[in-house]
Amino acid sequence: MTTNQPSQPGREPGRPTASRSAARTVRSWRGLPAAQQPDWPDPAALAATTAELSALPPLVFAGECDLLRRRLAAVARGEAFVLQGGDCAETFDAVSAEQIRDKLQTMLQMSAVLAYGAALPVVSIGRIAGQYAKPRSEPVETRDGVTLPTYRGDAVNGLDFTARSRTPDPDRLKRMYQSSAATLNLLRSFTAGGFADVSQVHEWNREFVADSPAGRRYEELAAEIDAALRFMRACGADPATMRFDEFFTSHEALLLDYESALTRVDSRTGKLYDLSGHMVWIGERTRQLDGAHIEFAARVANPVGVKLGPDATADTALALIDRLDPNREPGRLMFITRMGADKIRDVLPELVAKVAVSGAQVVWSCDPMHGNTFKSGGYKTRRLDHIVDEVKGFFEVHRALGTHPGGIHIELTGGHVTECLGGAHEVTDGDLHLKYESACDPRLNRNQSLDLAFLVAEMFRGA
Ligand SMILES: O=C[C@H](O)[C@H](O)COP(=O)(O)O
Numbered sequence: 001m002t003t004n005q006p007s008q009p010g011r012e013p014g015r016p017t018a019s020r021s022a023a024r025t026v027r028s029w030r031g032l033p034a035a036q037q038p039d040w041p042d043p044a045a046l047a048a049t050t051a052e053l054s055a056l057p058p059l060v061f062a063g064e065c066d067l068l069r070r071r072l073a074a075v076a077r078g079e080a081f082v083l084q085g086g087d088c089a090e091t092f093d094a095v096s097a098e099q100i101r102d103k104l105q106t107m108l109q110m111s112a113v114l115a116y117g118a119a120l121p122v123v124s125i126g127r128i129a130g131q132y133a134k135p136r137s138e139p140v141e142t143r144d145g146v147t148l149p150t151y152r153g154d155a156v157n158g159l160d161f162t163a164r165s166r167t168p169d170p171d172r173l174k175r176m177y178q179s180s181a182a183t184l185n186l187l188r189s190f191t192a193g194g195f196a197d198v199s200q201v202h203e204w205n206r207e208f209v210a211d212s213p214a215g216r217r218y219e220e221l222a223a224e225i226d227a228a229l230r231f232m233r234a235c236g237a238d239p240a241t242m243r244f245d246e247f248f249t250s251h252e253a254l255l256l257d258y259e260s261a262l263t264r265v266d267s268r269t270g271k272l273y274d275l276s277g278h279m280v281w282i283g284e285r286t287r288q289l290d291g292a293h294i295e296f297a298a299r300v301a302n303p304v305g306v307k308l309g310p311d312a313t314a315d316t317a318l319a320l321i322d323r324l325d326p327n328r329e330p331g332r333l334m335f336i337t338r339m340g341a342d343k344i345r346d347v348l349p350e351l352v353a354k355v356a357v358s359g360a361q362v363v364w365s366c367d368p369m370h371g372n373t374f375k376s377g378g379y380k381t382r383r384l385d386h387i388v389d390e391v392k393g394f395f396e397v398h399r400a401l402g403t404h405p406g407g408i409h410i411e412l413t414g415g416h417v418t419e420c421l422g423g424a425h426e427v428t429d430g431d432l433h434l435k436y437e438s439a440c441d442p443r444l445n446r447n448q449s450l451d452l453a454f455l456v457a458e459m460f461r462g463a
């Protein structure tokens with residue numbers, strides 16, 4: 001990660017170097033239908049908050065977004081793999097050194113295993129430092145005859161079921177900015193400060209292999225990585241100087257008032273960037289071609305993702321490419337498919353085939369979480385077997401078409417939560433209540449995440 005360089009707030013036409021046309025451009029989504037926006041009770045308070053946010057420093061530097069775009073271009077060409085992962089919904093209370101470290105450590109461990117299995121560089125992108133807003137299926141929730149607004153993420157309202165907590169409060173957007181800044185600061189310190197040299201990360205993986213039933217299945221792969229590190233040392237390379245020091249951030253660009261307040265004109269190029277994170281994505285519920293979210297994403301130069309569920313058609317994918325990647329720039333657009341294990345083999349082939357014929361070089365990534373959610377004993381959950389099966393289907397489709405299975409997009413955490421079922425260190429239905437901490441959807445715990453990484457590494461080797 002590199003340091004920030006001042007850019008100009010796109011929302012402030014009065015500022016000397018921010019052009020009026022750029023300011024108009026960043027507002028072009030206003031007036032279009034914007035799905036999943038909170039009912040802010042006091043529009044004046046919202047306007048005051050976004051004005052304040054517009055004047056604050058950006059959270060990332062546009063040059064870092066360009067670097068990520070170049071890394072993703074390598075993925076689009078089949079020369080790298082992307083791991084995107086983190087909480088379903090970050091919460092303000094979880095902004096602690098320990099939790100941030102554990103999430104980063106899990107991602108780095110997964111990246112190391114995947115890099116070895118794929119024999120490709122892995123681009124690591126956290127769902128972190130900004131993933132505070134959630135689209136929901138229902139606008140309201142009813143308990144014991146009382147109906148209140150649904151929880152939409154800490155950026156909007158509180159999880160407690162009281163009228164006060166559930167009322168959208170724009171002050172929370174400032175906390176989102178502060179929490180994102182604190183998280184980013186620590187991530188930058190960890191990655192720049194040597195937390196993650198290659199042999200340290202492998203040592204953590206060896207502990208996982210040695211200490212858990214989940215891990216023992218992967219002794220052979222871990223021993224091969226050991227041998228590779230010994231070989232590198234024998235050749236004079238020092239694995240302690242080789243670091244996983246590039247870690248990017250991403251979140252769903254859901255709350256357009258916040259995202260456009262953090263959108264700035266890059267002083268180097270004059271282009272607009274959403275500097276709330278390196279990459280943003282547009283969700284399954286907000287990707288309408290004539291809607292505000294796609295209009296916003298079309299105006300910023302960051303790498304952008306779009307979720308594609310089982311109802312997405314090839315025509316929709318092609319229209320999204322025209323809107324979001326008119327110059328056919330590899331690394332600009334990532335399609336994140338979330339079809340469900342039972343549908344991916346039927347639905348994905350036509351999409352991938354038609355996009356390939358169009359000549360667009362998008363990144364294809366597989367989110368095996370969102371199409372595989374169900375309820376057990378009142379808890380939203382997912383089964384690791386279904387998650388693995390969807391990734392397998394993703395690989396099969398790409399192998400059959402000769403295209404690159406570019407990456408995976410996972411909801412995970414570094415702790416030992418009991419939110420998803422299965423894994424070699426099995427979580428059963430009866431365990432769900434033990435440590436179910438997600439504010440929204442179920443995440444893989446650390447062991448299940450590493451389990452998945454080793455299984456995906458094996459999928460590469462089975463090629
Ligand atoms: O993370 C994705 C969505 O926000 C989530 O699946 C919606 O959950 P809901 O169907 O409980 O609203």
Ligand SMILES: C=C(OP(=O)(O)O)C(=O)O
Pocket residue numbers: 088135252282283284285307338370
């Ligand atoms: C809401 C999400 O996913 P989707 O848009 O695919 O439902 C998410 O990834 O948090």
